[in-house]
Amino acid sequence: MEHRRRLILAIFVVLLFAFCSGRELKVKHKHKHIDHFPIYNHTLATILVEYASAVYMSDLTELFTWTCSRCDDLTEGFEIIELIVDIQHCLQAFVGVAKNLNAVVIAFRGTQEHSIQNWIEDLFWKQLDLNYPGMPDAMVHHGFYNAYHNTTLRPGILNAVKRAKEYYGDLDIMVTGHSMGGAIAAFCGLDLTVNHKAKNVMVMTFGQPRIGNAAFASYYSQCVPNTIRVTNDHDIVPHLPPYYSYFPQKTYHHFPREVWLYNVGLGSLVYTVEKVCDVTGEDPTCSRSVSGTSISDHIIYYGVELMAETWRSCGIVMDSRVKEYGKTDLKGNFVLSRDPASPILKLKTEAYGGGNHV
């Protein structure tokens, strides 16, 4: 029985591999081992974390024109193509082109709906209650899945990626997000790879929760091998929903590859170690080796703040000058879009008197 199960699993994995990588199957087999060891690039992480931070900003004029207080430093020169605000589900994301990375960058905001404490408490009780479509045995939590697949985010993102590709050609695609935004980023990376045959998709998330079971994690890592899941010291969120090692078939299970940041030293001699973890997704010597108890470790990664300026409970601010770039649906969700071929919007921030609360 056990033997048969393994055989079925082995066949399944081979099919899975073919399913995800299509025509490149032969080439990939040769380099299979290399493929499954994404390289962690510290510089890239420090850049992408700034995008994951900027997407929390609620002033849409400043975000759309890339003039917000978090829209400088390593992300300077970024050109937004689309800014999507799902008012109904309190979600926000943008797509744009980072010429210095030669990539389309997609960033998703974390939760803004309730206090972060409430959101974390709820994470304990999230059930594996949805079968990932087309993938028997792969279970996920419906809320994480739906935040990407059943909101205005997905059509907005796909449309913007298409337009970016038409104008710029085949750029790399880098998908990022923090916390709940990391969970959404993972579903987006998988969707682009599996359903839209996008190549060169990399996903880098910061402090994301677990989103599915072991079968899902295995499926995910075959399809989007170029994924880095950064965890920070005692950050509580990567420990949730819980992993039960004595119940491996039924428990949540992280996908690889974790990179765990932790501090060593004492007093003024503290420095940060960046540990690249094993291929299991649940390396017991990484973040799982400590108790996940900290919310403050969840909020700051690489010295960058990952939350909104205030808990404004999904409020946004928008200036009439960018409204002409927007489209609103019947539910109040809207998208600001720019043609990549058009010149970048320049607004003088000094002349900008606060905007209207929407």
Ligand SMILES: *[C@@H]1O[C@H](CO)[C@@H](O)[C@H](O)[C@H]1NC(C)=O
């Ligand atoms: C790391 O990423 C940066 C930014 O994209 C890039 O300039 C650099 O070449 C990368 N380093 C390696 C070793 O790939």
Ligand SMILES: *[C@@H]1O[C@H](CO)[C@@H](O)[C@H](O)[C@H]1NC(C)=O
């Ligand atoms: C999608 O969302 C709607 C309401 O927002 C809900 O009624 C529907 O059941 C959801 N679909 C799935 C597949 O969960």
